[in-house]
Amino acid sequence: MTADLGITIAGVEFANPVWTASGCCGYGEELARVFPLSRLGALVTKSITLEPRLGHPPPRVAETSAGMLNAIGLANVGVESFIDEKIPFLARQKTRTIVNVAGSTMGEYIEVCQRLNDVEHLDMVELNISCPNVDKGGMQFGADPSLTEEVVKSVKKVFTRPVIAKLSPNVTDIVEIARAAEQGGADAVSLINSMVGTAVDIETWRPRLTNNTGGLTGPAIKPIALAMVSAVHSSCRLPVIGIGGIAGWADAVEFLLCGATAVQVGTAVFVEPEAPVKIVRGLREYMRRKKLRTVNDLIGRVRKYG
Amino acid sequence: MTKPTCEDTFLKKRRSLGNDYYSLTFSPYSQAERCRPGHFVHLKLPGNDVFFRRAFSIAAVSPSAGEMEIIFKIVGRGTRAMAHLRPGDPINLLGPLGTPFKRPRKREHTLMVAGGIGFPPLLFLARDMISRGHDPKRIEFFYGGRTAGDVIERSRIKKLGVTFRPVTEDGSLGSKGLVTVPVEEFIENHDNGNCRIYGCGPEGMLKSTNELALRLGVPGQISLEAPMPCGIGVCLGCVVPLTDGGHARVCCDGPVFSIGEVAL
Ligand SMILES: Cc1cc2nc3c(=O)[nH]c(=O)nc-3n(C[C@H](O)[C@H](O)[C@H](O)COP(=O)(O)OP(=O)(O)OC[C@H]3O[C@@H](n4cnc5c(N)ncnc54)[C@H](O)[C@@H]3O)c2cc1C
Ligand SMILES: Cc1cc2nc3c(=O)[nH]c(=O)nc-3n(C[C@H](O)[C@H](O)[C@H](O)COP(=O)(O)O)c2cc1C
Ligand code: FES
Numbered sequence: 001m002t003a004d005l006g007i008t009i010a011g012v013e014f015a016n017p018v019w020t021a022s023g024c025c026g027y028g029e030e031l032a033r034v035f036p037l038s039r040l041g042a043l044v045t046k047s048i049t050l051e052p053r054l055g056h057p058p059p060r061v062a063e064t065s066a067g068m069l070n071a072i073g074l075a076n077v078g079v080e081s082f083i084d085e086k087i088p089f090l091a092r093q094k095t096r097t098i099v100n101v102a103g104s105t106m107g108e109y110i111e112v113c114q115r116l117n118d119v120e121h122l123d124m125v126e127l128n129i130s131c132p133n134v135d136k137g138g139m140q141f142g143a144d145p146s147l148t149e150e151v152v153k154s155v156k157k158v159f160t161r162p163v164i165a166k167l168s169p170n171v172t173d174i175v176e177i178a179r180a181a182e183q184g185g186a187d188a189v190s191l192i193n194s195m196v197g198t199a200v201d202i203e204t205w206r207p208r209l210t211n212n213t214g215g216l217t218g219p220a221i222k223p224i225a226l227a228m229v230s231a232v233h234s235s236c237r238l239p240v241i242g243i244g245g246i247a248g249w250a251d252a253v254e255f256l257l258c259g260a261t262a263v264q265v266g267t268a269v270f271v272e273p274e275a276p277v278k279i280v281r282g283l284r285e286y287m288r289r290k291k292l293r294t295v296n297d298l299i300g301r302v303r304k305y306g
Numbered sequence: 307m308t309k310p311t312c313e314d315t316f317l318k319k320r321r322s323l324g325n326d327y328y329s330l331t332f333s334p335y336s337q338a339e340r341c342r343p344g345h346f347v348h349l350k351l352p353g354n355d356v357f358f359r360r361a362f363s364i365a366a367v368s369p370s371a372g373e374m375e376i377i378f379k380i381v382g383r384g385t386r387a388m389a390h391l392r393p394g395d396p397i398n399l400l401g402p403l404g405t406p407f408k409r410p411r412k413r414e415h416t417l418m419v420a421g422g423i424g425f426p427p428l429l430f431l432a433r434d435m436i437s438r439g440h441d442p443k444r445i446e447f448f449y450g451g452r453t454a455g456d457v458i459e460r461s462r463i464k465k466l467g468v469t470f471r472p473v474t475e476d477g478s479l480g481s482k483g484l485v486t487v488p489v490e491e492f493i494e495n496h497d498n499g500n501c502r503i504y505g506c507g508p509e510g511m512l513k514s515t516n517e518l519a520l521r522l523g524v525p526g527q528i529s530l531e532a533p534m535p536c537g538i539g540v541c542l543g544c545v546v547p548l549t550d551g552g553h554a555r556v557c558c559d560g561p562v563f564s565i566g567e568v569a570l
Contacts, residue, residue: 023541030539030558033309046542054553061535061543063358068535075542075553218357270536271350271359273400274312 003287004294007261009239010162010187012123014041017295018280021243021266022100027086034273042096047128050108052078062199062208067218069197071211074102079112091121102128109151113159130168130193132215142168145180152184162187169195178232190241192225218267219245226258233259233300249282259300310401317395325455326380328389331373337402339369343431344562347401348537351387360384361534365426377426403537404561407431407527410502412440419489419515420449421507422456427529428506432466442467450485454478486514493522502526513570526565532556
């Protein structure tokens with residue numbers, strides 16, 4: 001029996017549920033030198049904003065126990081160059097393209113998505129309403145249910161393909177935000193973005209990041225992400241895309257069991273660029289061993305204690 | 307940028323070079339033939355104690371033997387663990403990475419300006435040039451350190467036949483002071499248009515080398531370091547500011563940059 005790794009989210013079919021996370025695979029060109037992108041279920045681009053951004057001055061990454069802090073600050077080429085220079089490459093790849101969009105204002109999200117709506121080769125957008133590393137925008141939207149609902153609703157008016165809302169863990173109740181996204185018409189939610197954290201150099205007394213704080217990612221945040229995926233899956237009807245500390249196929253299985261329909265691999269790509277490919281392979285072998293025909297046989301099947 | 311591979315290899319030989327400096331030779335390394343001076347490898351230590359990979363310039367290769375050597379100094383957790391590796395231990399290597407040095411023209415005076423642990427890529431460059439027919443006598447190998455123990459692999463450098471010019475801050479070996487002083491003297495006594503600088507070492511040294519080269523109108527390249535989560539250009543964590551106001555990724559736009567390109 002061969003396991004079928006295919007999944008469908010909002011009518012879009014994916015060859016497998018293993019995607020690369022925003023900010024961890026650029027716009028695909030570099031990763032394509034390591035493995036054919038057709039091995040991925042989808043590639044989620046670095047966040048795109050209306051204008052190009054340089055991001056924060058270095059140092060903007062720091063290693064931590066089982067993870068890292070980053071304060072890249074949404075460095076990206078801007079939507080115009082993205083469409084002109086990056087989309088043609090992505091269009092040639094046999095994988096789904098999901099464009100992650102960020103903005104400082106409601107208007108910026110709308111304008112970027114409006115332009116993206118004219119781009120043929122692009123399957124979905126993912127709204128980054130959860131970036132902890134910029135003064136304005138990002139997390140400010142994702143921390144407020146009414147703003148979350150509004151930004152999703154406004155984007156849905158101008159972007160005719162499916163919209164994913166990417167949620168922040170830096171909130172009191174992530175379920176409430178997920179429901180607000182659902183209310184706004186989101187087609188799926190992805191979670192989690194990074195968790196606010198910092199580290200200090202005890203010789204210089206300086207924070208290790210010029211932004212003073214950053215976002216914690218990697219294996220260190222996996223248990224938190226898993227609990228949040230589980231909570232959102234149990235209380236919201238939208239498909240959930242699980243993100244946070246996934247480094248191997250077994251991590252991906254845990255997320256699927258907790259209710260994720262797909263997963264995104266972020267920080268692990270830095271340590272092991274072929275991690276997503278190995279996860280697909282491992283998942284297929286696991287399903288064969290467990291005699292599971294489809295990924296649906298796993299999704300949300302965690303046997304919780306009563 | 308070269309297409310990197312991610313492969314398991316083994317430590318073949320470990321040499322202690324004194325003062326916390328070590329040389330590690332890995333084999334079999336399928337990419338040895340493709341390594342160029344200035345390239346680096348990103349090395350994953352076994353286990354989960356050291357999370358990121360660690361970047362090391364390639365110091366030497368032997369394509370026929372499938373060997374690749376790096377030279378490093380213990381400065382923290384990762385390098386301490388590396389110093390304890392034993393022959394036979396497995397290591398995962400991602401590489402070769404980065405943009406290598408551009409070779410000088412044969413008639414030019416090549417000034418290698420090495421500081422401390424910055425010398426490995428310049429050793430590789432000198433050796434590669436000589437194997438391609440450059441006259442070793444036209445290679446000036448300036449090598450600065452705090453003290454004599456920081457100027458390692460001296461006999462190996464001398465054996466290349468280059469003009470070896472050690473410099474130490476405490477005067478325990480070669481001339482006393484900073485490495486940039488004799489470099490400047492050399493250029494002043496030669497046709498600056500016929501000199502080319504290659505620098506690698508601590509930030510302060512690179513900054514003065516860059517300034518000196520600009521001031522004296524000598525072209526060349528420097529190799530930089532930065533924290534490097536991915537090494538392949540996808541995380542944007544390793545950027546340095548450029549003089550034109552932009553940012554460049556040290557891991558793939560560099561680590562080798564032209565004199566004057568980076569705002570040091
Ligand atoms: C392209 C390149 C080539 C290099 N070549 C050599 C070489 O040939 N020989 C040698 O001895 N060293 C070399 N280094 C430096 C070497 O990578 C560091 O010494 C090593 O990472 C230290 O690891 P550690 O765990 O011992 O130190 P720790 O300080 O405990 O940890 C290093 C951590 O600091 C981060 N970091 C912060 N600043 C830097 C920086 N400037 N460089 C590297 N990592 C940084 C790393 O990402 C890592 O997470 C090179 C660095 C780069 C980027
Ligand atoms: C260096 C870096 C840059 C990131 N950039 C973005 C970004 O631009 N937009 C975004 O929505 N998430 C960004 N993220 C968050 C990741 O997409 C992901 O949500 C997070 O890293 C958790 O997953 P992980 O533990 O697998 O890395 C970034 C993460 C890292 C480490
Ligand atoms: S180390 Fe990730 S982009 Fe350079």
